[in-house]
Amino acid sequence: MTVYNFSAGPAVLPKPVLELAQKEMLDYRESGMSVMELSHRSSEFDEIIKSAESRLRELMAIPDNYKVLFLQGGASLQFSMIPLNLAQKKKKAYYVVGGSWGKKAYTEAVKLSKTIDFQPELLASSEDSVFNHIPTFDASTIDKDAAYVHLTTNNTIEGTTVYELPDTNGVPIVADMSSNILAVRYNVADFGLIYAGAQKNIGPAGVTIVIVREDLLNDEPVLSSMLDYRIQSDNDSLYNTPPTYGIYMARLVFDYVASLGGVDAMETRNVEKANLLYDFIDQSEFYSNPVSVKADRSICNIPFVTPTDELDKLFNKEALAHEFKNIKGHRSVGGMRASIYNAFPLEGVEALVAFMKAFEEKNKG
Numbered sequence: 001m002t003v004y005n006f007s008a009g010p011a012v013l014p015k016p017v018l019e020l021a022q023k024e025m026l027d028y029r030e031s032g033m034s035v036m037e038l039s040h041r042s043s044e045f046d047e048i049i050k051s052a053e054s055r056l057r058e059l060m061a062i063p064d065n066y067k068v069l070f071l072q073g074g075a076s077l078q079f080s081m082i083p084l085n086l087a088q089k090k091k092k093a094y095y096v097v098g099g100s101w102g103k104k105a106y107t108e109a110v111k112l113s114k115t116i117d118f119q120p121e122l123l124a125s126s127e128d129s130v131f132n133h134i135p136t137f138d139a140s141t142i143d144k145d146a147a148y149v150h151l152t153t154n155n156t157i158e159g160t161t162v163y164e165l166p167d168t169n170g171v172p173i174v175a176d177m178s179s180n181i182l183a184v185r186y187n188v189a190d191f192g193l194i195y196a197g198a199q200k201n202i203g204p205a206g207v208t209i210v211i212v213r214e215d216l217l218n219d220e221p222v223l224s225s226m227l228d229y230r231i232q233s234d235n236d237s238l239y240n241t242p243p244t245y246g247i248y249m250a251r252l253v254f255d256y257v258a259s260l261g262g263v264d265a266m267e268t269r270n271v272e273k274a275n276l277l278y279d280f281i282d283q284s285e286f287y288s289n290p291v292s293v294k295a296d297r298s299i300c301n302i303p304f305v306t307p308t309d310e311l312d313k314l315f316n317k318e319a320l321a322h323e324f325k326n327i328k329g330h331r332s333v334g335g336m337r338a339s340i341y342n343a344f345p346l347e348g349v350e351a352l353v354a355f356m357k358a359f360e361e362k363n364k365g
């Protein structure tokens with residue numbers, strides 16, 4: 001039986017990318033070395049990181065006045081780096097909390113505000129309704145002089161997405177795009193800063209992409225050089241040893257996405273995959289999707305439940321036996337979650353729907 005990996009991250013990678021990496025594993029392009037063995041200062045690696053950046057620039061149409069950084073520490077370290085770097089002059093920052101990751105970002109900001117002069121403010125939250133929709137707010141309540149408005153474009157755990165960016169009264173938007181970067185088209189110029197852990201739509205865990213508008217880079221040094229966007233940028237992400245193999249894999253994935261037609265083509269495929277599953281769930285009286293506002297539904301992460309916890313448990317057990325890996329919902333929300341990022345094949349969604357149909361027939365009672 002074919003294995004389908006529904007993991008939310010680290011997630012499935014494109015097979016052709018893994019095959020190419022395998023082919024180049026022992027001898028990277030006649031260097032006689034594996035990519036893992038190359039110096040990060042070598043000409044071979046210089047070509048890898050530069051082409052990774054230029055491919056990403058093409059794919060996302062990143063304007064020239066934005067820097068692209070390849071960092072470490074995951075999306076979670078950005079929860080601290082963003083206020084440390086961006087709130088140097090302007091002290092206020094707003095948080096729109098539409099899911100558990102956004103809440104973590106806000107919680108880290110509050111923690112940091114006890115140590116540095118910085119005022120994070122909760123602008124909107126949908127926590128009261130277990131994050132079942134994207135919260136809205138009135139832009140006129142935003143102080144024009146604030147450093148940024150932070151939001152999460154795709155709430156990985158709850159399965160909601162910001163498709164239309166909100167009016168922020170001219171204040172730059174800082175976005176955690178970890179789970180839908182390269183899966184949904186956004187206009188980079190609408191953001192002050194975008195960040196994403198690689199392990200969902202880009203490559204293996206270990207690389208964090210940061211895309212930041214140059215004028216937002218910090219003027220003063222921050223706490224530590226490793227946490228300093230200006231230093232990372234001045235050193236072209238080579239201030240210290242970067243995650244070289246992860247950057248190489250990201251480059252291969254970028255090439256692969258480009259070969260399929262880029263982000264617009266990925267989005268079209270992702271919509272097709274997601275609709276297949278949503279249409280099935282919507283016509284069923286057995287399954288339901290917890291998102292209350294249809295327009296907010298994610299095309300990357302699709303949570304769903306059966307009528308009871310017992311049946312959810314049984315579903316997860318039987319799905320696993322059926323070689324559907326990692327479809328169990330996040331421990332905080334339960335149920336099931338199908339993460340169907342760029343590399344997840346349409347056939348996997350078709351197989352899931354067939355399995356769901358059969359399970360419903362057997363258990364609808």
Ligand SMILES: *Cc1c(COP(=O)(O)O)cnc(C)c1O
Nearest residue numbers: 074075076101156176178179197
């Ligand atoms: C997975 C995820 C994170 C956490 O990423 P790490 O790289 O593990 O720190 C943060 N935000 C979102 C939206 C995510 O999906």
